Amino acid sequence: MDTQTPSIKSTIINFGLLLGGISVVFQLMLYFLDMHYKNDSTAGIVSLVIMIGVLLYAFIYFKKSNEGFLSLGEALKIGMGVALVSALVGVVYTQILMNFLDPDTLKKSLELNMENLRIQNPEMPQDALDTARSMQEKMSSPSILTAIQIIFALFFGFIVSLIGGLIVKKSRPE
Numbered sequence: 001m002d003t004q005t006p007s008i009k010s011t012i013i014n015f016g017l018l019l020g021g022i023s024v025v026f027q028l029m030l031y032f033l034d035m036h037y038k039n040d041s042t043a044g045i046v047s048l049v050i051m052i053g054v055l056l057y058a059f060i061y062f063k064k065s066n067e068g069f070l071s072l073g074e075a076l077k078i079g080m081g082v083a084l085v086s087a088l089v090g091v092v093y094t095q096i097l098m099n100f101l102d103p104d105t106l107k108k109s110l111e112l113n114m115e116n117l118r119i120q121n122p123e124m125p126q127d128a129l130d131t132a133r134s135m136q137e138k139m140s141s142p143s144i145l146t147a148i149q150i151i152f153a154l155f156f157g158f159i160v161s162l163i164g165g166l167i168v169k170k171s172r173p174e
Contacts, residue, residue: 006065008077015058015078016085022050023086024093031101037109048156051086055079055160059168069172072165079161080154087153091146098142106140 030036030043058078063070098105114133117124138144 006062008062008074008081011058011062011078012081012085015054015061016082017089019051019054019082019086020089022054023047023090026050027090027093027097031097036097036102037105038112039109051083051156052160052164054086055082055157056164056168058082059164063168063170068170070165070169071171072162072169075165075169076158076161079157079165083153083157083161084150087150090153091149094145094149095142110136110140 026043026047027036035043055078059070059075062074062078066074102108110133113136114129117129117132139148
């Protein structure tokens with residue numbers, strides 16, 4: 001009986017696109033609710049829960065189709081790959097958002113951040129506020145935003161893969 005085991009590459013692509021698609025749908029929901037620029041911690045937690053769910057599902061799927069075995073190394077490869085593919089999908093969505101859907105996203109986010117800074121630090125001098133604004137503007141270039149998006153996805157993908165892989169792993173007997 002010839003059983004086909006799934007390749008890590010196909011698992012990464014399929015689940016990376018799944019995670020990327022779900023994340024884009026969630027981001028579109030935030031866009032339609034006009035919450036996409038607010039950097040809300042609840043939205044970040046929901047995104048993390050989505051990532052955890054998809055990665056654990058990918059590990060279990062691979063394990064079931066691999067005769068019930070999954071090593072920690074395979075889990076890390078799958079998790080990091082899925083995180084990278086979904087981050088690339090997210091980068092494409094972010095570029096579409098900032099260039100077509102809402103070109104003022106960065107400006108709105110910057111204004112909201114500056115207002116929050118003023119509220120939290122009412123005694124802050126104007127030159128310190130100006131310095132904070134210029135730093136935020138420098139960090140808002142498309143290339144830096146893309147790098148940050150990919151780095152964060154890989155960081156959280158690694159953490160989730162390490163913990164999830166340790167939970168789900170089952171080594172082949174020697």
